[in-house]
Amino acid sequence: MLVLEKRPSPSRFWQYATPVLAVVLTMLAGGLLFAALGKDPFVAIRTIFWDPLFGEFAFYLRGQLLVKAGPLILIAVGLSLGFRAGIWNIGAEGQYIMGAIFGAGVGLAVFPTESRWIFPVMIVAGAFGGWLWSMIPAILKTRFNTNEILVSLMLVYVAQTILSKAATGFLRNPQGMGFPGSRNFSTYPAARNVELIAGSGMHWGVVAAFIAVIAAYVLLQRHMLGFQIKLAGQAPRAARFAGVQPTRLVVMCMGISGALAGLAGIFEVSGPAGQISIDFASGYGFTAIIVAFLGRLNPLGILLAGLVMALTYVGGEMASTNLGLPSAAIQAFQGMLLFFLLAVDLLSNYRIRLMTGRAA
């Protein structure tokens, strides 16, 4: 019989090894899934994980990697702070949308200005939009003890409704001949989030993601706030004993994650996406939850996890066009990754022993 035995201290080795193991297991299980869909599992896995990096079109796809990874990392870093403190903001998708609407709204309001201040102002407005949207669950939680999971999630649906209203109504392109969607930022140079190095996919959002990773790393390793975040998540009563104010922590963590999600939104809409459209929300806010866990809620881990997840996006699109693999398969594949990760996570806190017979 297999018996779980709690380790006296978490295993260092498995803390690093579990995400890798989870990716490998997901590849195996994903292979089975793809085989069940009638695709050659080896070709499919190669198309997803190998070709975007080293295949025929890698010169283009590598750039796409950063484009996808940027928002995922930015959002996931913010979420990871809250998750560590036991504050579950799962409405990043809504904050991402609101960041885009606020930022784009500011930019489009002064169209076609040529001031070089407009882009920074839009960024601030985007962060503000995300922050504001995250303050709703934060304040309801601190004032009324309302469950932040449910509220932040409900607000995603509300944000999506506002998005469709924006695309068809208040932000619609006046010269768009009645089609839904705002003006495209590619025609608005002062407000455009440009690609910094041609072909690299590097835009300001990616830069912001790198800065967020470093800042979060320093915060968690060296700063008292980071210590308090970890403490509150692991032992809430000990945190209160240590003088942590739970209310303040909720507002901080929700606010940071909301602002970062809002940033991701404005960088996306003014860069890769180009405009506010009905299908602007592409699920980054949800996938970032997987990224945060895959990175073990560690900023450096999230950096790697974001790149891996971006690979499944880019590779998934490839597999979709080349092999006819349904795009939903990639979504299931990503969900599977989170399952395996949670399953093997056990190895870092428990030892598995084989018990033979009754007594030794």
Add this chain to the structure above:
Amino acid sequence: MTNELLRISGVTKAYPGVIANSDVSFSIAKGEIHALLGENGAGKSTLVKMIYGLVKPDSGTLHLHGQPYAPTRPSAARNAGVAMVFQHFSLFEALNVAENVALGMENPPPMRALAQKIRAVSEDYGLPLDPSRMVGDLSAGERQRVEIIRCLLQDPKLLIMDEPTSVLTPQEVEILFQTLRQLSAEGTAILYISHKLEEIRALCDEATILRRGKVVGTCTPRDVSARDMAEMMVGAVLTPPARAARKDWGDPQAALEVSGLSLASPIPFGTSLKDISFSVQRGEILGIAGVAGNGQDELLLALSGELRSAPDMVKCHGKPIGEAPPNARRAMGFVAAPEDRLGHAAAPDMSLVENALLSGAVRKDLTRNGFIDWAKTKVWAEEVVAQYDVRTPGTWVAARALSGGNLQKFLMGRELSQAPEVVIINQPTWGVDAAAAAFIRQEILNRAQDGAAVVVISQDLDDLLEVSDRFAALNEGRLTPTRPTEGLTVDEIGLMMGGAHGMEVAHHG
């Protein structure tokens, strides 16, 4: 031996890194009250869990009524006539008394009939109890009655009681002993687990003494002095802490003054504090006694700053601080040690260094502009480990990896080595061996010598009688007036602790 009920032969049980029981053998006769004596961690609990079917021995055998007995689960034990009253963890606060009793029975009758039976049995044994009350609203003594009645309804041949008196006042203990003697006279054997020697001398027919998982002696408690039993149990000669005469610090104003402190409890089913007043001078130790669950946790929260009150309710050197949060109080010289170590005083999965930072950041000046000085923190954590003789491979290990006693030493050391001016401690010697307890008490006395005002809250009267200058007791959230410790008798202490909690005393014969 036809009179033999349970025989334990050569039982061994090992956990990774610990041998809980090693070749333990003894036997219990029908109707006998048998004491199992030993310090915390001596292996008493593991042994009784094996008898109750919660743990399987690695080797060795049990015989009940001369038949091999190897219960694989508690229900098997209950069917064989073995019942157990737990020290912790076996009642459901949000369920009522009858439901709690039903959960402990194999084939409970319908609720209404069960309620009748509970009333009848509780009257028979002098333990009145209302079956429809929510367990969360009962006092600790009443909760224990629920457990006992749950057992009695099954007509047990052997009743196991794990540290039953730790939650009772002296008067309640007397009621319990009468019930147990009555049961014993009716032929029920009782396995009585304790480390309280006087109780065992008063109650038990035979005693088996465990130390580090081994049987180190057996005796007839009435014929042996408490001191002899203690030395068998501890394996060393004990010396009480030395006390120097109290210095007068010439400071007329109390270092800590609490007046009219009333607060609702933040803990579900907790006890609210009601109009508590006391003051402590520099260099003075106030001992606060009380049965568990009478407001000790809440009082500590109110003093440490985790629970805010009106500003004037708590004063430090005359300055109102009722609204000050924990770290503001620490800056003023406060240190506090909550009772619950894993989860409240310490974060279980964090290292000792991180746990040192947890409460020491302010007084030991471990941060600069919010950035943590890990090197300095580590040096200090190592000092605490060395000074307080904490047995650990290093300061990097997680708090939960330490044994209870070692963690207690670390946490006491963490608070007491911050040069405090006001010390508040709940249960200072919980779970540590006698030598460490003596050391901790000595350190508390030393801090008072250095001029700190100390409040020791404890359920262990030995703690309080050895260290405190003045004495008070908490009872249902109220504090008695303080009295000088010298000259107090156990009876007086019992009355201060609330007598029998207003519960009826049993009428026997």
Add this chain to the structure above:
Amino acid sequence: MDLGGINPAVLVASLMVASVPIMLAAIGELVVEKAGVLNLGVEGMMIMGAVCGFATAVETGSPFLGFIGGALGAMALSFVFAVLTQFLQANQVATGLALTLFGLGLSSLMGQGYVGIKPPLTDVVPFGPLADLPVVGRILFDHDPMVYLSIAVIAVVWAVLKFSRMGLILRAVGENHDAAHALGYKVTRIRVLAIMFGGAMAGLGGAYLSLVRVPQWTDGITAGAGWIALAIVVFASWKPWRVLIGAYLFGGISVLQLNLQAAGARIPVEYLSMSPYLITILVLVIMSSGKGRSAMNAPAALGQNFHASR
């Protein structure tokens, strides 16, 4: 605004239909939470139930088998949750989210061949002349079996929790798993069974969406119904009959807003379609701010993992 066009009897009848999915999912989750487990994957389980139910019904031509298939599909997914949280000690919040993300992806994959197909019709229970009674007949005696089943499930869960030994043990496990373990109850086994019951109920609810309520298969068909079901459990303070009230309340809101949209009310469509979510938030605020009472009623061990040590 032409509210006169809305027939109250029809409104009540369609409210009862609209509330079936969340009612089933919520009563299932209530049992799970009473056992001390927080499964946030209701949305994922519902959508798996929706797609499995739809596929089974289309392939077999039997709505009855469709509902069975939906329940089994969601139950399989809930079993994954049970294994992860009960045996592998995974965090319940994270695992619940994983369940939802995975369920959304997998359902969309499985449902690809079924877009645009009409499912076989679920018949109304024949009450004969009773259905022809004015008003009452339309409201009470003119529904498909699932409407009656959902109410029956509430009654059964209520009775089992309140009167039976099984219910007592379930509540005990959710209150204090250490105590339950010490008394010899199989905490893990009881929780796994509760989780699978919750899965089956969510699956039935999901299948009802795709087979009766909509009735067709579209991606993301649940549109947050699973999350609303979770909110209803809080709203109900973990009491079965209040789940019924909560579900009817939300069913009523969604029916009303659709009717208002259809009736061409002057309120913008966007506000109407976001109203169920906003009202969920409002209800959560009201229920949680009445401090103590509803919070006290939450099972004490909710969301905590149990690992028998020593």
